Amino acid sequence: MTAAECRRTLRNSKRLVVKVGTSTLTHPSGKLNLERLERVVRELADQVNAGRQVILVTSGAVGAGMGRLGLKEKPRTLPEKQAAAAVGQGILMHMYEKLFAEYGIIVAQILLTRDDLADRRRYLNARHTLGTLLRLGVLPIINENDTVAVEEIRVGDNDTLSALVAGLVDADVLILLTDSEGLYTSNPQTCPEAKLIHVVEEITPEIESLAGGSSSTWSTGGMVTKIQAARLATSFGIPVVIASGFLPGQVAAILRGEEVGTLFLPREHRAQARKRWLAYGPSVQGKIIVDAGAARALIHSGKSLLPSGIVSVEGEFDQGSLVSIIGPGGQEIARGMANYSAEEIRRIQGKKTSEILAVLGYKDYDEVVHRDNLIILV
Numbered sequence: 454m455t456a457a458e459c460r461r462t463l464r465n466s467k468r469l470v471v472k473v474g475t476s477t478l479t480h481p482s483g484k485l486n487l488e489r490l491e492r493v494v495r496e497l498a499d500q501v502n503a504g505r506q507v508i509l510v511t512s513g514a515v516g517a518g519m520g521r522l523g524l525k526e527k528p529r530t531l532p533e534k535q536a537a538a539a540v541g542q543g544i545l546m547h548m549y550e551k552l553f554a555e556y557g558i559i560v561a562q563i564l565l566t567r568d569d570l571a572d573r574r575r576y577l578n579a580r581h582t583l584g585t586l587l588r589l590g591v592l593p594i595i596n597e598n599d600t601v602a603v604e605e606i607r608v609g610d611n612d613t614l615s616a617l618v619a620g621l622v623d624a625d626v627l628i629l630l631t632d633s634e635g636l637y638t639s640n641p642q643t644c645p646e647a648k649l650i651h652v653v654e655e656i657t658p659e660i661e662s663l664a665g666g667s668s669s670t671w672s673t674g675g676m677v678t679k680i681q682a683a684r685l686a687t688s689f690g691i692p693v694v695i696a697s698g699f700l701p702g703q704v705a706a707i708l709r710g711e712e713v714g715t716l717f718l719p720r721e722h723r724a725q726a727r728k729r730w731l732a733y734g735p736s737v738q739g740k741i742i743v744d745a746g747a748a749r750a751l752i753h754s755g756k757s758l759l760p761s762g763i764v765s766v767e768g769e770f771d772q773g774s775l776v777s778i779i780g781p782g783g784q785e786i787a788r789g790m791a792n793y794s795a796e797e798i799r800r801i802q803g804k805k806t807s808e809i810l811a812v813l814g815y816k817d818y819d820e821v822v823h824r825d826n827l828i829i830l831v
């Protein structure tokens with residue numbers, strides 16, 4: 454799909470996930486920027502009025518909490534951050550509830566951690582709840598559950614969270630609103646001659662190298678996490694636009710198909726919901742290292758993983774486990790459900806499919822990871 458075609462398809466988007474960063478929602482002091490907050494709410498309400506379903510992923514709880522508590526420095530410890538978020542989340546929701554109500558829109562708060570998405574049962578539960586809210590015409594407002602999330606179960610940044618949510622609700626587009634107009638050739642805050650990139654067809658290492666961290670006190674991740682989020686959402690087949698939360702009318706312009714912000718083109722096919730879930734789990738139980746030929750076959754030719762391309766296996770896992778597939782460069786290229794245990798794979802690695810029976814004494818599958826149970830992450 455070309456950029457122009459993709460922009461055109463955005464006009465028909467029915468379900469949007471819009472993520473708004475702290476940099477848009479708060480002043481440098483951490484106090485809420487009411488003008489921008491009101492404008493974002495008004496513009497999203499207008500999209501609801503136009504018949505679209507909107508899911509808002511909001512940051513700003515930590516900043517707003519710090520602002521209310523009068524604290525000047527970013528909290529250093531997790532409990533301090535959690536205390537600030539506990540204060541700030543209430544402030545945020547109070548404002549959203551009040552402002553959306555002015556446009557007759559009911560909102561719901563959903564606070565998630567990675568654990569809620571990594572466990573298949575909880576993932577499905579979250580999916581059903583969000584689906585029900587949308588059917589009822591409610592606008593769900595999502596943030597990470599910072600108050601309880603310890604390091605191991607945190608998503609850690611709301612860019613990634615919004616990509617996971619976009620996959621969860623099967624969104625037509627993910628829009629990331631921030632303080633810059635998109636991805637620039639370098640950080641525009643420090644490099645005035647940086648140029649806006651209008652379209653990213655593929656997230657290459659060169660594109661990744663353009664992204665720097667955040668310049669704001671209360672934000673997390675800068676462009677680095679936005680590119681990660683774009684990688685995840687586009688791997689689900691969902692287009693992503695990074696655009697300004699400072700300029701008015703950006704969401705509407707994107708949905709009119711105008712050339713606004715940086716568009717990341719989706720991979721060709723929408724990943725099935727079940728496959729998408731494979732990308733969520735933090736609990737990969739092992740690694741399968743593959744050679745360059747197998748990596749190419751997986752990434753470019755839509756093939757399953759066969760024993761012949763496997764170089765080695767790390768960890769101990771059973772048949773049916775979620776495993777990472779690692780390319781020859783050491784990068785995780787895919788995740789999938791293994792048809793054989795680690796021990797079995799070690800015995801058949803490098804062998805032809807026709808040899809599996811002779812080596813193991815049985816053959817349940819030709820593929821070590823079948824294409825239907827595999828999601829490409831690069």
Ligand SMILES: Nc1ncnc2c1ncn2[C@@H]1O[C@H](COP(=O)(O)OP(=O)(O)O)[C@@H](O)[C@H]1O
Pocket residue numbers: 473474475476477512630631632633635636637638639640641642663664665666667668669672673674675676677
């Ligand atoms: N190549 C780049 N293009 C645009 N912004 C960049 C780039 N590299 C780093 N940044 C920084 O990323 C910031 C946006 O991310 P962040 O501060 O986390 O905002 P938010 O709170 O909206 O998530 C910009 O203000 C800018 O300082």
Ligand SMILES: N[C@@H](CCC(=O)OP(=O)(O)O)C(=O)O
Pocket residue numbers: 473474475476511512513514515516538596597599609610611612671672673674675
């Ligand atoms: N959950 C945190 C936001 C973390 C985050 O990623 O912030 P941002 O970089 O502004 O999107 C909060 O509400 O403060």
